[in-house]
Amino acid sequence: MKKSTAILAISCLLLATGLGASALLLAPDTSRNNIVSSGTALVGGPFEATNQDGKRVSDKDFLGKHTLFYFGFTFCPDICPAELQVISAALSEIDGAEDKFNLAFVTIDPARDTPDIMKQYVAHFWPGTIGLTGSAEDIRKIASAYRVYYTKAGGENADKDSYLMDHSSITYLMGPDGKFIRHFPFGTSADDIRKALVEITSG
C-alpha cells in the first residue's frame, strides 16, 4: 500500500465517524423500539439512477420492500467493503430476506463506477445487492437527498486514475413506503443490524 493511500484511508475512517455524528443531528435517531415519524422528510426522496444492468431506475422501484441504502465507491480500500460485508452478513442470517429487503449500494464516484464495474462489485456481497450509478448530477441529487457528504480526496492534486473519495459512511433503512425509518452508524455489528431488521419487519 502506498503511503498516500494509507493516509487517505485513515481520513476516510475519520469522516465515517465524524459525519456519522453530524448525521445524527440531521436525522433524529429512532432509538430502539420507537420509530419516530418526525424528521423523516430530512432523509430520502425521489431519485433516478442507473442500475448494474444499465437500466434506469427510480425511488419507485424500491417501494414494497424495506431498503437499506449505503453510499460509497468500488475503489474504497476498506470502509465500503467492510460495511457492505456487515450488512450482507446481517441479511444472510434472515430467512426470506430477499422477499423483504433491498440493499442498494450507491456510488459517489460515478466517473469510475460504470454499471459494469458496479455489477462485478456487488457480486461480492449479498445476492440481492443492487448497484446504483448514473450521471454526476444523478448522484449529486441522491446524495443530497440522503444527506451524504462526498468529495474527491486530494482535490486538484489527486491522481486521475487512483484517487480516493472521502465520504460519510452511514446505512439508511427506508420503509416499503420509501420513508426513512432509521440509520445504522458505521461500526454497528451485523448481529445488531439483523436484530433491528427482524424486529422492524415482524412488527
Ligand code: NI
Ligand atoms: Ni468508502
